[in-house]
Amino acid sequence: MNNLEIRDNRLYFDGCDTTELAEKFGTPVYVMSYSEIMRRINELKEQFTEKYPSSRIAYASKAFCTTGMYEILKKAGACIDVVSGGELYAAQQVDFPAECVEFNGNNKLPEEIDQAVSYGVGRIILDGLQEIELIEAACKKYQKKMNIMVRITPGVAASTHDYIVTGKKDSKFGIPLVEEIFLPVIKQVVDSEYLEFVGLHMHIGSQLFENDAYLQALDVLMDWVARIKDEFNVTVKEVNFGGGYGVTYTDEERKPYSFFMDPMMERLQKRSEEIGIPCPVAVIEPGRSVVAEAGITLYKVGQIKEIPGVRKYVSVNGGMGDNIRVALYQAEYKGIVANKAEEPLEETVSLCGKYCESGDILIPEMKIPSSVEQGDIIAVLSTGAYGYTMASNYNNNPIPGVVLVKEGKAAWMVKPQxxxxxxxxxxxxDFI
Structure with a gap:
């Protein structure tokens, strides 16, 4: 991770002493680095939007959604992808430009569609036939015409955890590429007086480190771009590649965005020429890759229990309520004792949470100094994505707050519950 350094046995993050952060803001607490978020946004600009004019970044809000994050993105000139009325509501609170909002999701509720059309979002990404009637009704109500992207299920299996594969044939997301299902959807959108067919959308999965599945999926998508042109004499103007670019949690080697974007854009341009259409505008939806390594979580050590000949458990004052990914996806993380950052790592322990579940383990095998004791501060790294947004009140524990740090400055981004x-x-x- 960038912006991490050790000074005088203390862990610093974006110029802030994490032990002092724990003392000032309390624990558990999420800490997000403004500098690291901007580093990723600037990398996206350099390797995608500035390199390929008319391309667009739509940050996947589900990774980390707060009004402060939306303010950062708004000032950076990025668009956002939202998947609920709640995410859209947060964007509305910072006056996020409506034309830069793309509304996604496999089961958009009628009231969410009404909210999106009323606000005038830039794109609604259609995920099923039944949505058409709901969108048309809202458009009629507000006398608006909505730009529509149609999400496809390309039938490509990405190499990642089953729970975050989204592009295979058997998926709750997208419209199956079966002629008798897909073509009537396109026809209904094209023929509608309230809908403007803009293009196709795909998202094949998350935490991907190779580009072959993206290229396979793009080829499938472009085959249907050609079919749409032949069947309806309609040109696809935009193609949304989705997101899913892998990040470093433990030993993974993160690839630069160009590793994915350059071959994708080369393929898109080549296939467009073959089909005989102008190259569509390319859109991507990075989320995890923008914020995962921009975040850490700070905990305080509580009970320490050793089972002779078995293992030692080091408990902290958080756990699966603030990071469900370990229990849900068997996700792996690295950690460091923030106030003893330079001491030799002499023991291997299980870092566990305080929740009433045997599966509440944050790091099954973590190397720590033998001097670790109650009150020490543990930093778990790369927790910026899907930590806060997936947090729960399990066991009636409060959801931790979020602190934003920038070059030695720190302030609440979300206050603790x-x-x-x-x-x-x-x-x-009253009848109890």
Whole structure:
């Protein structure tokens, strides 16, 4: 990870002493680096939007969604991909430009579609036939015409965890590329007075480190671009590649965006020439790759239990409630004792959480100094994506806050939840 350094046995992140952050803001706490977020955004610009004019970045909000994050993206000139009314609502609170919002999701609710059309989002990504009627009804209500991207299921199996594969044939996402299903959807969109067919969308999975599956999926997509041209005399103006670019959690080697983008754009241009159409505008949806390595989580060590001849458990004051990915995906992380960062790593322990589940293990085998004791601060690295956004109140534990750091400065981005906030919507029925 960038922006991590060790000074005088202490771990620093974007110029801030993480032990002091823990003391000032409390633990557990998510810490996000503004500098690292901007480094990734600038890399995307250099290797994609500036290199390929008319291309577009639509940050995948599900990775990390806060009003502060949307403000960063707005000022950086990026677009966003949202998948719920809640994400859209957060964007509305910072006056995110409506034309730069793309609304995705496999089961958009009627009220969410109404919200999106009312706001005038730039694109609605169609995920099923039944959505057409809902979008048309909202368009009629507000007298608007919506740009529509149609999400396909390319039938390509990406090499990643089953739970984050989204482009294979058996998927809840997208419209199957079966002629009698797909073509009527395109026809209905093209014929609608309220819908403007713009292009096709795909997303094959997440945490990918090779580009072959992307290229296979793009070839499938472009075959249907040609078919749409032949069947309806309609030119696809935009192609959305989705996201899924892998990041470093433990020993993975992160690839630069150009590793994916350059061959994809070369293939897109070549296939467009073969079909006889102008090269469509290319759109990507990076999420995890923008924020994962921009975040760490700080915990305080509590109980330490050793089972002779078996293992030692080091418990912290967080766990699966603030990072469900280990239990859900068997995700792997690295950690460091933030206040003893230079001490030799002499023991291997299981770093576990405080939740009432045997599976609440953050790092099954973590090397630590033998001097670790209650009150020490543990930093788990690369937690910027899908930590805060997937957090829960399991066991009625509050969701931690988020601190944004930048070159030695630190401030709340999201304040921590309180017990009162956990139960503020609880009601005792009068018939009890």
């Amino acid at each position: 309180t017990y009162d906030q956990i139960i503020q919507n609880h009601v005792i029925p």
